Every structure is written in structure tokens, then in C-alpha cells.
Amino acid sequence: xxxKSLFRAALCxxxxxxxxxxxxxxxxxxxxxxxxxxxxxxxPVFIQEWHFWWxxxxxxxxxxxxxxxxxxxxxxxxxxxxxxxxxxxxxxxYDSANPDIMRWQIRCMKAAGFETVAAMLHPEWSVGTDYxxxxxSNLVKTALDIAAEEKFPIFFMDEVAFRNGSPAQKPExxxxxxxxxxxxxxxxxxxxxxxxxxxxxxxxxxxxITPEELSGVFDRVEEQAGPVHWMIFGDVARFxxxxxxxxVVCGASLHRKNAATRKWQLDFxxxxxxxxxxxxxxxxxxxxxxxxxxxxxxxxxxxxxxAYGLGGRRLEKTMLDSFRSGPDFLMVSSWNDWxxxxxMEPGWDFDGFTDDPYLYCRVMAHLxxxxxxxxxxxxxxxxxxTIHEKLGYGDGAGPLVExxxxxxxxxxTLTVTxxxxxxxxxxxxxxxEGDLYWKAPQGKEGAATxxxxxxxxxxVKTRQLRNVFNFTPGRAVDVxxxxxxxDAPELRxxxxxxxxGVATVFRPKQPFGKLFVTVPNKIVVRRLEPKGGTEENxxxxxxxxxxxxxxxxELWDGWRxxxxxxxxxxxxxxxxxxxxxPGQQLGQLSILREPKEERVLRNGVPVPGSDGRHKRFHxxxxxxxxxxxxxxxxxxxARDAAGNWGSPVLYAFPNYEEFDxxxxxxxxxxxxxxxxxxxxxxxxxxxxxxxxxxxxxSSFGTVFLIGNGMAEKPLDxxxxxxxxxxxxxxxxxxxxLILVGLLDDASQNxxxxxxxxxxxxxxxxxxxxxxxxxxxxAPLTWGKTGIILEQNDSKHPAVSPEKMAxxxxxxxxxxRRAVLTVDGRKVVxxxxxxxxGALSKLYVRGNDTQLLNNFVVLPQK
Numbered sequence: 001x002x003x004k005s006l007f008r009a010a011l012c013x014x015x016x017x018x019x020x021x022x023x024x025x026x027x028x029x030x031x032x033x034x035x036x037x038x039x040x041x042x043x044p045v046f047i048q049e050w051h052f053w054w055x056x057x058x059x060x061x062x063x064x065x066x067x068x069x070x071x072x073x074x075x076x077x078x079x080x081x082x083x084x085x086x087x088x089x090x091x092x093x094y095d096s097a098n099p100d101i102m103r104w105q106i107r108c109m110k111a112a113g114f115e116t117v118a119a120m121l122h123p124e125w126s127v128g129t130d131y132x133x134x135x136x137s138n139l140v141k142t143a144l145d146i147a148a149e150e151k152f153p154i155f156f157m158d159e160v161a162f163r164n165g166s167p168a169q170k171p172e173x174x175x176x177x178x179x180x181x182x183x184x185x186x187x188x189x190x191x192x193x194x195x196x197x198x199x200x201x202x203x204x205x206x207x208x209i210t211p212e213e214l215s216g217v218f219d220r221v222e223e224q225a226g227p228v229h230w231m232i233f234g235d236v237a238r239f240x241x242x243x244x245x246x247x248v249v250c251g252a253s254l255h256r257k258n259a260a261t262r263k264w265q266l267d268f269x270x271x272x273x274x275x276x277x278x279x280x281x282x283x284x285x286x287x288x289x290x291x292x293x294x295x296x297x298x299x300x301x302x303x304x305x306x307a308y309g310l311g312g313r314r315l316e317k318t319m320l321d322s323f324r325s326g327p328d329f330l331m332v333s334s335w336n337d338w339x340x341x342x343x344m345e346p347g348w349d350f351d352g353f354t355d356d357p358y359l360y361c362r363v364m365a366h367l368x369x370x371x372x373x374x375x376x377x378x379x380x381x382x383x384x385x386t387i388h389e390k391l392g393y394g395d396g397a398g399p400l401v402e403x404x405x406x407x408x409x410x411x412x413t414l415t416v417t418x419x420x421x422x423x424x425x426x427x428x429x430x431x432x433e434g435d436l437y438w439k440a441p442q443g444k445e446g447a448a449t450x451x452x453x454x455x456x457x458x459x460v461k462t463r464q465l466r467n468v469f470n471f472t473p474g475r476a477v478d479v480x481x482x483x484x485x486x487d488a489p490e491l492r493x494x495x496x497x498x499x500x501g502v503a504t505v506f507r508p509k510q511p512f513g514k515l516f517v518t519v520p521n522k523i524v525v526r527r528l529e530p531k532g533g534t535e536e537n538x539x540x541x542x543x544x545x546x547x548x549x550x551x552x553x554e555l556w557d558g559w560r561x562x563x564x565x566x567x568x569x570x571x572x573x574x575x576x577x578x579x580x581x582p583g584q585q586l587g588q589l590s591i592l593r594e595p596k597e598e599r600v601l602r603n604g605v606p607v608p609g610s611d612g613r614h615k616r617f618h619x620x621x622x623x624x625x626x627x628x629x630x631x632x633x634x635x636x637x638a639r640d641a642a643g644n645w646g647s648p649v650l651y652a653f654p655n656y657e658e659f660d661x662x663x664x665x666x667x668x669x670x671x672x673x674x675x676x677x678x679x680x681x682x683x684x685x686x687x688x689x690x691x692x693x694x695x696x697x698s699s700f701g702t703v704f705l706i707g708n709g710m711a712e713k714p715l716d717x718x719x720x721x722x723x724x725x726x727x728x729x730x731x732x733x734x735x736x737l738i739l740v741g742l743l744d745d746a747s748q749n750x751x752x753x754x755x756x757x758x759x760x761x762x763x764x765x766x767x768x769x770x771x772x773x774x775x776x777x778a779p780l781t782w783g784k785t786g787i788i789l790e791q792n793d794s795k796h797p798a799v800s801p802e803k804m805a806x807x808x809x810x811x812x813x814x815x816r817r818a819v820l821t822v823d824g825r826k827v828v829x830x831x832x833x834x835x836x837g838a839l840s841k842l843y844v845r846g847n848d849t850q851l852l853n854n855f856v857v858l859p860q861k
Contacts, residue, residue: 026371029312029362036316038369039323040330045364046286047109047344048118048157048201049334052143053133053528054096057567058384063095064525067339069541071564073499073647075549078397078421079386080348084545085338086294090346090357091378092387096336097139100382103146107375108346109335110152112361113368116192117335118157118201119143124531128168129176132528140185148190155192156181157233158202171213175220182225194246194284197229204234211242218244233288233331236274240281249331250274251287253318259306264317272325284328291315291332291360292351294341297545305341309351312363319367332364346374348390385644395422398646399638404554410471410656412626414619416636418604423640424612427600429648431635432625434501434590436490440477442630452577452589455485463585464657465505465558473558473654474631476505476585481765481797483518483578486589491572499565499592500540501650503633505585506560509695509705510732510849511551513584514760515542520575521568537575540564559587559631559652582760583732583799592635592648600639612641621653629657668702671854677715678842678857688713692844695851700730700804703853706738706846710782715857718745718838722813722860725842728804731757731767732849739772739785739846740807742839742857747779750839751832752786753809753820757798767798769827771809771820782845789818790828804851810860811836 028037055066068083070093075082083093094101109117121131121140133139140156147154158177160168167173178200185191186198193199200221204214218230222244231247232239239245251269258265271287278285292309307314319330336345343350344360356362358374365372377383377391388396399420407413418425433439438452441462448454462475500517507513517540527533542562544550554561579589604615625632632655637648670684680687682694682702691707719742727740734757741752752774757767770791774780796805808821816832842855 026365026369029366031311032313032316032363032366036320037366039320040367041369043323043327044115044329045113045332045368046116046118046329047114047332047335048120049337049342050105050117050119050154051336052096052102052119052139053122055528056093056095058095059098059382060095061568062523062525063097064527064535065567066528068093071540071542071562072567073563073565074386074397074400076400078400078419078646079388079390081384081386084547085297086341086349087338087343087347088349089336089338090348091383091391094378094383097137097142098378098382099142099146100378102143103150104375104378105335105345106146106150106152106154108358108361110150111372111375112344112364113370113372114332114364115329116152117154119154120159121156122159122529123163123166123168123177125163125166125168125529126531128163128166128170128173129180131177131181132531135528135531136526141188144185144188144190146190148188153190153192155199155201158200161203161206164206169207169209171209171217174217175224178217178221178228179224182221182228186225194229197227197246199229199231201231201233204232204239211239214239215242215244218242236278236281236283236285240277240283245283247284247286247328248278249286249288250278252290253288253322254290254293254307256318256321257307257314259304266318266321271322271327275325275327286327286329286331287322289315289319289322289330289332291334291342291344294351295339297341297547298339309360311351312360312366315360315363316367389422395640395642395644397421398644399425399640400646401636401638401649404636404649404651406653412621414621414634414651414653416617416619417607418615418617418638418646419610420613420638420640420646422613423642423644425604425615425638426641427602427639428604428617429595429599429635429637429639429645430601430619431592431599432622433588433633434635434650435593436488437588437590437633438486439588439633440475440586442475442628444475446629450588450590451490452486452488452591455487455576465585467506467558468508468556471558471654472657473652474587474657476587478801479579479581479584479586480802481582481800483580484586486577486579487572491577494570494572494591495594496569497566497594499563499635499648501561501563501588501590501592501633501635501648502542502579503559503561503587503590503631503650503652504581505587506555506558507584510583512544512546512733514580514582514734515562515584516540516580517542517564517589518578518580519566519570520572522571522574523569525568538567538570554652557652557654559654561633561650561652563648563650565647580760582734582765582797583801585801587631587652588633590633590635590650592637595637595639595645625653626655629655631655671856673856673858676856676858677717677719678713678855680713680842680855681853690844691846692852700851700853703728703804703851706844706848706850706852708846708848710780711844712743712747712841713855714841715742715839718840719857719859720813720838723811723839724858724860725753725809725856726858727807727855728853729755729807730800730804730851731755731798732851733847734758734760734765734767734799736847736849737785738844738850738852740842740844740852740855741772741774741809743774743780743841743843744837745840747841747843748774748776749837750774750843751809751811751818751836752843753807754786754788754791755794755798755805755807756791760799763793765797765799766794768792769794769807769820769822771818771828771830773832780843785845789830789832792828794822794827795825796822804853812860
């Protein structure tokens, strides 16, 4: 390491040590009020949702990913790994079962002034008498041992409320589980007690358990295991009559600021009457204090942010508001639930980047009237090397490829800008296509190229692409609904460390297309659940998340490229390399092996003032690449003076093909069917009202796309007898619902066909097709989806780029029999209890993810 690097490393260490030094005397925290300083000095404050069951494959590469996703590649900063969460932990993404991490967390809680913490335990699903955290290594005992050593006793929150459908929620099983727990751990010095009794805590919200059943559980447990301090997160009004219930957490500060208007509504779930009701029943009482709440990394909670942390001012305000009503203690949520974005754990990013990773710990210390002295960070060997520089352990992260610019957008040179935060950038490796790759045919009559062979019986058909600028960035093949399997002899000698890259066509109308690549683990990985479960394979999940950094400007050239590092060694003698991308188009699958010196450029030009840590490399594209039609792809990764290689990127380099712009996209003629009361395709679209629009860029030519709404078209005359309704349809995404049918003039009665695309792994990806009845007192709305009469496997891939499904609904007025066929095969039939009335319009309801065409309504004799 040169003198400049040594100096920078010393500065980094000094900065970390400065964070760890106590300030001279406790004092109010800047940004919070002096009046709140020490307000909670004499009130016990607990914190819950300490999760030590989230998995990350470092330092133990056999650990699974659990409740987090990461490609193990850098984003935004060299030291910051991509993970689909808002915020970034102080030690980086970590294995929460690591004892070094657990000890550091306890020390942070203790230094902040917390009385204790509730760690989350999950009852095993199938039997329910023990906990999954005891399955592979006993994390309960590990946590208790550390708590005892640190003189910070802890307790546990049984997550039984989230085990709906499991025996774990049965009262008799709860008794067995609690008795077992108390006999095993009840006397442990690391277990927290109130009034000398061990605490057992669980949530009753969302559980179907009566006060009488709960009382019976308490009695039977204490008969076998002795006195317990019972605590619930539940409704005071419902459970205050349970005699042995000691403490209740009820009410939540989350609701005291309106999520839509952001205005304070402190009287919502007012703590005063809640606390008064509990005290009247002789119970200790607290409410739930949320630090913040940003669940936008969870699909079920997108796209809203329920509560911003406001630099701690939110917690200050709501805790003081509750404090004025005289609680016995306060409960804070959460310690490290990064998934819900409620974290108090130290981090480099909370509501946004922060200069103080200990922000919320300092907020708590302020309210307790003490100074927060950060404990030493977790040991170097327990954290991922990329975070070393932030913790004062030297340079462990390689340079970041910051930008790639192609001369005049379609020129023959590339300018690659590379940045490191600690050491000088010393080289850039350039690898065209990859070490092992399969690339789609890039000529109309060409063949696939590369040393990976596609093991597929179906013919590979290439499709010429057009991007949003109407240029042709290359060619791709339709993946279809089945897995694609690739093989090569070189796979069996692959190193323990490599990167996988994939290039698929970016489709703005289907931006969240699913993409998975699976490789066989060398050593089978054990899971926490189900009990005894294992992972023989590792699956790279490249499906984009709803984050703007998942959609960079390069997408608009036509290609989406993604890269991931393998978390653990693989063995292709035990399984195959497979790709699953239903409904998508594949350009390339590529593997980048370990770096080779002969591929490294060393002619980077320093950006002025960067001291060599910021360089630009100019790459002249080889003639053989420029002379290839279609798209080429290049791997780029940089190295620093410390010898660290940064995360690679895969860049699409299209050579734009010629095509006839005057030729129509397809020759579509208006649909004409003699005798039809309605015949409509994309060339005969007049008369439609609502959210049906023309899609000229689909895999099926020019067709209809239904928006996230409804559309209708009147029949030439009302239909009162037998009929046949037919149309073509396909989904673009899974877990979506399309409805097509006939309604009366008031849109209150009628008959519908339905196709639920369901999950990708359900019914072989075919989804459920069915018949539904409409009987409403008011006009049908988007949220009303009819009464399901019959539904069954559609027998057609719900998401497919190859062929739309042909739905035909026939209705016999004499017998009231309705039959639905898909591609000529009968799927369901039913007999209506009452005859259909006069039907006057065709109705379509969708989710902005369904293509349709060729609607025909024919009267039948």
C-alpha cells in the first residue's frame, strides 16, 4: 500500500474512532427539544422485533438468504451491496445468527438506554411445539448466553399470530410449547424477568383465540412450569378480564400521523383511555412506538411510505405524548426490521443517507437523559469485506463502474468511468461476451453463438427487436413458459467464485418480468423451515424491484442486463444451469470467471483532483465486434491498488440493423364475421369505451391491451337467446385476472369468462379459467368480479410469447348450459339456475397486463 493509501486508511479509521468516542458530558441531542431530554429517564423502555433469523451467506457461505435478496454486487457506492431494502445496516447486510453481530447489537441497545429487547421466535409450522430458531443451531441459547455475559437480559416474542393454519395456534399446542420453553430456558440468567417471573410475550391481534382459551393456556402452563409474567400485544378491552395476564401492549403510534396528509392526529388510538382501562383491570400497560415505517420494499405495501422518521422527531413526539398518559413502560418497534423500514439499529441510510449511523440510538439516549457511546463495531471477520472501509478495517471493496458512455450513442468507442473511495484505480478488465456464454442468433438466418449449449427440443426462433427510439438493437428468442437448460464441459471445472449475467429485452409495458437462473449447490444447504428442509440449488432472482435504480437509462436502448455473484460453490455434476423467464425474450446468458491479467487495461486517465481514485478508460471497440450484426455484450470490472476487484457489469453494445421503416408492423384487416352481433379486432376498434387500447409492439403483432380498468362495446342489437362468444387472450404477468363477457344494458347482470394467471409455479403456469355470473344491484365496478360458478386448469400457458389462448363460451338458452373451451378443449361447464336476460354489451376487465384480439359474438339457434 502506498503512502497516500495509508494516509486515507488512517483517516478512515480515525473517523470511525471519532464516532466511537463519548462526548464530554451528556447533553441534549441537536435537532430534538431540550424539554424532552431525560423525560423517560425513570420509565422502562423495551424494544421488540430483534430478528436473528435473517440469513446472509457471509461469513458462512452455507447460510441461506432469508428475508432479504442480494445479487452480492455493488450499487451506488463501492462499499454498498445491492439488497432490496430501504436503508443500509451499519455492518452491511449480515448473517443475523452470527454471535459477533448479536453481541454488537445488544451492546448498542444497552448503550442507547433500553431496558431489554424482545427477540422474535417463530413456532415450527407442522407440529408447533418448538421454534425454527432452534432447528440448525440453537439461536435461543446463543442469544441468552450473550445476554447474560453482557448483563442485558432479554425475552422473546412468540410469533404465533403469523402462523394461521398451523397447529402452533391451537391452545393445547401453545401450552406444550410454552412449558417446553420454560423448562429449558426459564432459569437462564440471560432471560428477562418482571417481578421475579420469566416473561412470555406474544401477539393476539389476528389470532382467533378467546379470553377463556387464553386463560386456560396460562393456567395449564403455570401448573407445569411455575409462575410466568404473561404479556400480550393485543386488545385491552377484550383480554383485560384474563386474571393471570400481567402486561398489555395496546395501541400504536403509527396511526398518530395521517399517512395520506402527513398531518398529526395524536388523538387517534389515544393512549389515555387505553392505559386507564388496563390499570382499572390491574394490568401493566404500554403502547407500541414506531420509529418510522417504510415498507415500500415489500410488494404488499407498495407504493406508500406510512411514516417517515423525521430524524427522530417523530419518535420524540409520540413517546412524549404517550408518556403524559402514565404508561408502566413503553415498547418500541423495531430493532432491525429492515423489511418494514422501522429500524432503530445503526445504519448508513435510514430515511436517506445520514452523517450519523447511530442517529436513532442517540435519539433514545436523549430521551433517557444519557450520552450514547457507540460500542466497537463487529469484528472484521464477521462482516462482508465490502464494508471494511466504513468500519475502519482497511480497503475491502473494489472500484465501482460508475458510468459507461458510447460515443454518439451508436459509435465505436466506449468511455468507462470508474470510482474507488479508498485506493487508486489501477485497471479495467474488458471481456467481450464472457468466458462461457450463449447468445441468441443475431442474424435472420443465423445460429446461436457461444460455448454454452441450449438443451432444448423446440426450435429457436429469433425475433428482430425495436426499441423505444424505433432502432433495432439486435435479436432475441422467446423464452416461453418452460425452463431453459444450458450445458458445457467447462461448467464442471468452474471456480468457487464467478458471476452470472443475463440480457433480456426491456419491455416498458411489462417492466417487472420474472427472471430466475438456477445453479446446483456443491453442498446441500439446510433451511430454517420447513423443518428438515434443504436447498439443493441456488436461484438468482433477477426480477426487478420497484426501485428507480432498477431502471437505468441504458434500458431505453432495448436491453436489460443483470449480474449476480454466486454466494457459494457449485457443482454442475449434480445439476444443470437453468433459466426461467416466462413471457420474456432472451439475448444472452453469460458467465464471467476469475480475472485474467491479459484482459486488463491500465491506461485510465485520472479525473482531476481525484488522486487516481476516479479514472476514465477509453475503449476502442474491436473490428470483429463492430462487424457483427445485432447485439454484442461486454463485461467490465475494475481493480484498485489494494488488489480488490469491484463488481462487474454487463453492458449491451448493439450494432443497429437496417429495416424498412415504410413497411407496416403487420397487415391487419378489419374482422368481418357474417351474422355476428359484434366482431372486433385491432383493425376494427371503433365503438369501444373505456380502457381498451391498441398495442402495436406486442409479440403477437398489433392487438388490444386492456388497461387497469374496464372497457365495453355495444352489440348491434340485444341478445336474448343462445350465443357463442370467442376471443384471443394472453397474460403478460402472473397473479392477474382478466374478465370478458356479456352484460345487460344496466351493467348489473350477465355472464363472464375469467382467467386468473395465478402463480408461476401453480398448475404448470396455466392459471384458472372459469365461468362467472353477474348479479348486482348497481352497475358493475372494477372491484366486483362476479360469482364463480366453475373454474379449472386452462391447459394453456397463462404467460406466453408464442401463442394466445382461444377462449370460446357457448350458451344454450333452452337448457341454460354454459360451456367454456380453451384452444378447443372443454375446461368447464355449468347449468345456470335462471335464464339470462337480454344482453346488450361486451365487457372486458383487466390489469394493464393482458393482450386480447378477435372478439366475436354470434347468435346461435
